[in-house]
């Protein structure tokens with residue numbers, strides 16, 4: 001996959017950043033690309049690939065080196081996530097989990113002992129995790145969760161259920177959230193580390209979902225699950241903040257994956273359009289097609305610039321919540337429109353599993369929902385603009 005200069009020159013990279021990017025590119029082309037279609041069809045991510053990725057340190061991301069990670073800056077992290085997502089954004093989900101939904105809470109709120117026991121093997125790819133926030137009746141409204149816990153001697157006991165939780169087939173443990181007293185709102189919520197094989201935990205994967213098919217997603221039932229005290233993450237009552245502490249790196253990863261997928265859809269369209277002859281001329285010769293290609297490219301470049309700007313802001317040590325919301329929402333909306341146009345230019349072939357734009361199209365819709373639905377991000381940005389949030 002050669003770079004297309006107009007698309008790729010927008011952020012100058014250091015030689016180290018570029019070397020890492022090229023290493024991921026080569027691995028993705030050689031080892032990941034041949035497996036993507038089958039993994040999607042079987043609705044199962046190849047475990048062997050996770051082992052190979054672990055061998056290259058690809059789960060290390062933002063996790064500090066002392067906890068087994070790569071200690072990357074946010075811009076480099078974004079670049080390598082995007083690079084993997086150009087081939088397979090689910091492999092990029094796996095790369096991002098130790099730095100975001102699963103590992104960020106451990107990194108920010110875990111005790112030294114918890115970091116060594118859970119975060120370190122996560123960053124090395126020796127353990128895998130899942131992040132259990134969403135419930136059947138609360139998604140966007142995280143504080144509305146109803147999974148309950150009580151203290152019982154030295155233990156905590158959890159009961160309730162989670163829905164739409166990813167990585168059920170490979171997760172060794174979940175970071176999940178429960179309330180001691182619903183009337184306390186977000187102050188009643190605590191975070192827990194729940195081994196996937198703890199008595200009382202039942203996992204029920206869904207089948208045949210619209211997109212993101214190669215990662216197993218489903219329900220988690222918790223029936224009087226007993227956890228030792230050292231499975232509480234953070235203090236009691238800090239759970240909402242543990243969850244929110246993970247969203248920033250999570251949103252950066254989703255935006256980066258969306259840019260990678262949009263780039264892939266455009267690349268495929270640029271390869272297909274000159275080859276397909278209609279009315280005696282290449283589809284790429286039609287002015288209407290050229291306008292589509294230009295708009296797609298402008299979307300990819302602007303989404304990448306916005307994502308990199310948010311990453312750079314994070315690298316200064318500043319919070320970047322509105323910038324990350326803009327990047328997540330914008331990049332996923334760009335992906336949706338680029339994927340739609342990519343299928344359009346491919347005509348009927350764009351709906352065939354033979355062409356990956358069909359998969360990108362199905363996955364694009366899901367990007368607009370996960371890691372905060374785009375309506376929620378627009379609300380958040382507007383509230384910052386209006387001074388309702390600081």
Ligand SMILES: Cc1cc2nc3c(=O)[nH]c(=O)nc-3n(C[C@H](O)[C@H](O)[C@H](O)COP(=O)(O)OP(=O)(O)OC[C@H]3O[C@@H](n4cnc5c(N)ncnc54)[C@H](O)[C@@H]3O)c2cc1C
Pocket residue numbers: 130131132133134138139140141163164165166167211212217366369370371372373374375376379
């Ligand atoms: C493939 C997949 C994988 C997932 N993986 C995970 C995972 O690993 N862990 C996890 O915890 N969750 C996961 N999710 C769940 C995801 O995070 C939620 O779908 C998302 O947070 C939205 O919640 P919801 O689906 O309950 O939508 P709802 O909250 O029910 O919202 C429905 C609609 O109403 C809109 N809406 C809600 N509130 C407002 C408002 N105030 N103003 C305007 N519009 C509003 C929303 O934007 C949305 O369009 C996954 C989802 C999918 C599809």
